[in-house]
C-alpha cells in the first residue's frame with residue numbers, strides 16, 4: 044500500500060516532492076511505497092510531475108487508484124527497489140487545491156441559502172464545475188452566490204483535515220449537505236475537511252490551509268441541466 048502523504052493533515056497538502064522506493068514496476072508505470080502525488084478521484088484531477096533516480100528521470104503523466112496507486116510514466120521505467128524522488132507540478136496542484144476548497148464553499152452556500160445539494164463536481168486546472176439540485180437560480184441569485192463565496196474567502200478561515208468516526212460525523216452534519224448514506228457501510232472512519240466549522244465535509248482531496256489563499260472566484264457560466272438542476276462554472280480571478 045502506498046503511503047499517500049497528503050492524506051495526513053492540511054500541512055501535508057503542501058508537500059511538493061518526496062523520496063520513495065519502487066515497490067512494483069509495470070510496462071509504463073510504477074507503484075511506490077510513498078508518494079505526494081494525488082491520484083485522480085473525487086472530481087479532482089491527477090497530479091503530474093517527474094520522477095528522478097540515479098542519472099535518469101521520467102515524466103509522471105497520470106496517477107490513478109487501481110487497487111494500488113499507479114504512477115504512469117513517459118520515459119524509462121525504474122526497476123523494483125530503485126529509490127526515486129518525485130516532484131509534483133506545483134502550479135497545477137496548487138490551482139486544484141484552491142479550486143477544490145472553493146468548491147466546498149460554493150456547496151455550503153448553495154445548501155444553506157438555496158437548499159441546493161451538490162449532485163456532482165469536476166475540477167480542471169483552469170476552472171471547475173458543480174451541479175446543484177434542486178435549484179433554479181436567477182441572475183441575481185448567481186451574483187449573490189459569487190459575492191457570498193468571495194466574502195467567505197476574504198474572511199480568511201483556517202481549513203483543517205482530520206479523521207473522524209462515521210457515527211460522530213453523522214450527528215454533526217446537516218442531513219442533505221453530505222449524503223453519508225451513499226458511502227459504503229465498510230467505511231467507519233472518514234477523512235474530514237473542516238473549513239473553520241462553517242463547512243464540514245468528508246473528502247479525500249487536497250486543500251489550501253486558509254480560504255484567503257484562494258484569492259477570489261468568478262462564476263463564468265450557468266447551464267440548466269434538466270428540471271431543477273443547474274451547473275455552475277467558476278474560475279479563480
Ligand SMILES: [Zn+2]
Pocket residue numbers: 143147245246247248
Ligand atoms: Zn472535496
